[in-house]
Amino acid sequence: MTATTEINNIISEENLVYKKTDVLLDNEMHYCPGCTHGVIHKVIAEVIEEMDIQDKTIGVSPVGCSVLAYNYLDIDWQQAAHGRAPALATATARLMPEKYVFTYQGDGDLASIGCAEIIHACNRGENIVVVFVNNAIYGMTGGQMAPTTLENQVTATSPYGRDCASTGAPMKISEMVSLLPGTRFVTRQSAETAGAVRKLKKAIRKGFENTREKKGLSFIEIVGTCSSGWKLSPTQSNEWMKENMFPYYPLGTLKDE
Template identity: 70%
Template sequence: MKLEKMDVKDIIKPENLVYQKPKLLTDKTMHYCPGCTHGVVHRLVAEVIEDLDIQEKTIGVSPVGCSVFAYNYIDIDWQEAAHGRAPAVATGIARVNEDKVVFTYQGDGDLASIGTAEILHACNRGENIVVIFINNAIYGMTGGQMAPTTLLGQVTATTPCGRDLERNGYPLKITELIAQLPGTSYVTRQSAHTPATARKCRKAIKKAFQNAIDKKGTSFVEVVSTCNSGWRLSPVDANIWMEENMFPFFPMGDMKDGERDAPDAYLKKN
């Protein structure tokens, strides 16, 4: 049958013409800046929880940072944590509630700066949690200061001439470090700035949550993101800047996918 003779109903399905909000997303207006990646990732997390039918079993831990109000937007149980301490809080929750699926949702300032010790040790222990890590290379909530992930030469509120190697050191590839830890089962880096990348990111988040259900240890999903207000760019230009500058330094893809390391190599030999 030729395309011009097909009924339009055979080409466009009615259900695809209407935005279908995930049931777990509340009706509250998000406070994020237009173009911010947080809203997209919130939707993906809500969709995954719905897909796996674990709404009543899931507990999120929200941090200090732009996503501090995440508990307002996804209708599950939440616990607030002090700055950087979300992995420690999630550890306690997961250990006393072994039937629950526990995840943290953190930015790069929260996770890779003040919370470095918490995230490294939680991943090294192999705590049965999911970590969603939003990396936009800047402190978004507090005025656009340099973060551990800020690129060399990148202009921020505290590096007006660009991040300098001698003064500020190297950007931190925290996800590469975490991939080396024996307690992690799944470590990946994704983005969510196009429909195609959002679908890949959703798949990665779903795998991470399934790992938590299967008690495979720590799953870590980094999402390279934009902060167009902090970067002083439009949403479109921020996406372009991210592709041209962040992706070469923070390449996409899985870094570890399987099981926690076998304990044999770590056992004391008599």
């Protein structure tokens, strides 16, 4: 048997172990090569499929790179104004308590312009899942400084490195929201390895299960990369993230009640 024949024998339906979920649409993603958004989208889609809640899930997309998230997940979506996704999700979850409502927000959207909305949604303990993608930079507008940009990190609006004396320290949002009684599950994950993706999926599944059990707000931060903004290759970005982001934004679950 030649090598080619052997591969062809393996590639058959009964041997299938990993394929794209149908909840993920076939549209080609507009994200840059290596962007963490793609992995997170996929994981959410897989959880929706596994929990069989495609007809009951409403996503709220932000302003930022993931503004077009609705092009990729085959569910109903609301596209929010910059930072306001938790407000939309609040009303949606209260008016339709049997549905699964999640916001998908970047660090500029959630931690800067939408700081009031997220803090108060967390404090009220809205029965929603918040997916917070922290890549320490504004992606869509061209790599400007975010509230989560690390000290001395070079961005388009901190060209000499972030000066914390002037701009404040990088905000640890998960730590902040974990202090609020309204949050039930607060975790910080990543998606750079197969193991990390598996853990992320468990966390997102737990978030949606909390919604089902009407437990309140689940906050899932994902430390991710922005290779275009960081001006590194996707693989270098992962290394930079591990070296610089993980020490400041340690992975793990901060709260699980």
